[in-house]
Amino acid sequence: MSITEILGKRAFSAILMIVVFFVLPSPGFCETRTIKDMAGRSVTLTGVVERIVTTFKPATLSVFALGLQGKIVGIDSSAQHDRLFKAMLPTVSDLPGVGTKSRGINFETVVSLSPDLVILYAQKDGIELAKRLAVMKIPSIIILPESFVSVKTSLQIIAQATGATERAAEINRVMDDTLKLVEKRINQLSPDDRKTGYFVSPRGLFSTATGNMLQDDIFSRAGVVNVAHDLQGYFQDVSPEQFVAWNPDLLILSQHLHQQVVKRLNNPALKQVTAVAKKNVYRFPCDLAPWDFPSPLAVLGTLWLAHKSYPELFQDVDVNREIDNFHRHLFAKTLSEMHGNLNDQVY
Numbered sequence: 001m002s003i004t005e006i007l008g009k010r011a012f013s014a015i016l017m018i019v020v021f022f023v024l025p026s027p028g029f030c031e032t033r034t035i036k037d038m039a040g041r042s043v044t045l046t047g048v049v050e051r052i053v054t055t056f057k058p059a060t061l062s063v064f065a066l067g068l069q070g071k072i073v074g075i076d077s078s079a080q081h082d083r084l085f086k087a088m089l090p091t092v093s094d095l096p097g098v099g100t101k102s103r104g105i106n107f108e109t110v111v112s113l114s115p116d117l118v119i120l121y122a123q124k125d126g127i128e129l130a131k132r133l134a135v136m137k138i139p140s141i142i143i144l145p146e147s148f149v150s151v152k153t154s155l156q157i158i159a160q161a162t163g164a165t166e167r168a169a170e171i172n173r174v175m176d177d178t179l180k181l182v183e184k185r186i187n188q189l190s191p192d193d194r195k196t197g198y199f200v201s202p203r204g205l206f207s208t209a210t211g212n213m214l215q216d217d218i219f220s221r222a223g224v225v226n227v228a229h230d231l232q233g234y235f236q237d238v239s240p241e242q243f244v245a246w247n248p249d250l251l252i253l254s255q256h257l258h259q260q261v262v263k264r265l266n267n268p269a270l271k272q273v274t275a276v277a278k279k280n281v282y283r284f285p286c287d288l289a290p291w292d293f294p295s296p297l298a299v300l301g302t303l304w305l306a307h308k309s310y311p312e313l314f315q316d317v318d319v320n321r322e323i324d325n326f327h328r329h330l331f332a333k334t335l336s337e338m339h340g341n342l343n344d345q346v347y
Helices: 003-023 057-065 083-088 107-112 126-135 148-162 165-186 214-221 240-246 259-266 298-309 319-331
Strands: 032-036 042-046 052-054 072-074 117-121 140-143 195-200 224-226 250-253 281-283
Touching: 032 148, 052 057, 057 083, 057 117, 057 140, 057 148, 057 319, 083 319, 107 126, 117 126, 117 148, 126 140, 140 148, 148 165, 148 214, 148 298, 165 214, 165 298, 165 319, 195 214, 195 240, 195 298, 214 224, 214 298, 224 298, 250 298, 298 319
Parallel strands: 052 072, 052 117, 117 140, 195 224, 195 250, 250 281
Antiparallel strands: 032 042
């Protein structure tokens, strides 16, 4: 066979490959798929999702973690000036705000953006919004990230809808690696050696996280017993007398707790509480995005709390490097590169 014939065949093969590449759909490109969301709804999508609207922060964090921020055409208004999002997408403040979960979503704005996918919350009017969108033939999925398991489930559902399943699997692996690092050390503790902790919610000193909340899961995995574990529901108010009676070893404050509330810890009546007396009081990191929030970043909250509670078990771990590496995996930038700080000191 001549060189000309060989080159001719190779050229034909190359052209055929180009034709196949551009003509044949990639996996999931035009594939119709039916997804069951976290409200138990069956949602059918066809084709590539190119236009995404997020309606609350956990959804936005998940989309950014999956590397899909370039497909967001509308965003929960509270995220428009978020430092983490701006560090990854400087134009995020230019995206149309669609409202917030707490104050309400502007349905007309969402529809006007012609989204291929809207990611909604399960609480408040989320399900009703999904029904209204269905009438308009706009697909939506509902997620409910309230624990590490449900954070992973939320990521998986979004990934199935958008074709980012490999990326979701990678995030889950990084989350698991961090949790295993903590678990390996915390398992060395006996039940009697575990410290008790109290989470101060953004609402005030005498408002705390119940056993149904992500903060309780973080505490447990970090080897800390949440004194309010037996309470149910969302943040619950407790009396000052109950707070003193619980006498926690650690006091963990929400990053969003007002400084005026923190000053109440100077009240002499609270000095009898072990955490206050020993100054084992910390703000939950970080100033870019809170780690006690339903997102993959919550595993860093577990690592941070375990290290603060039992530093002797983590002498072989460079926690700051673990934190930077985790951010690099999720966002392609370290916490340092995004100018983030733990901001965890109170005293």
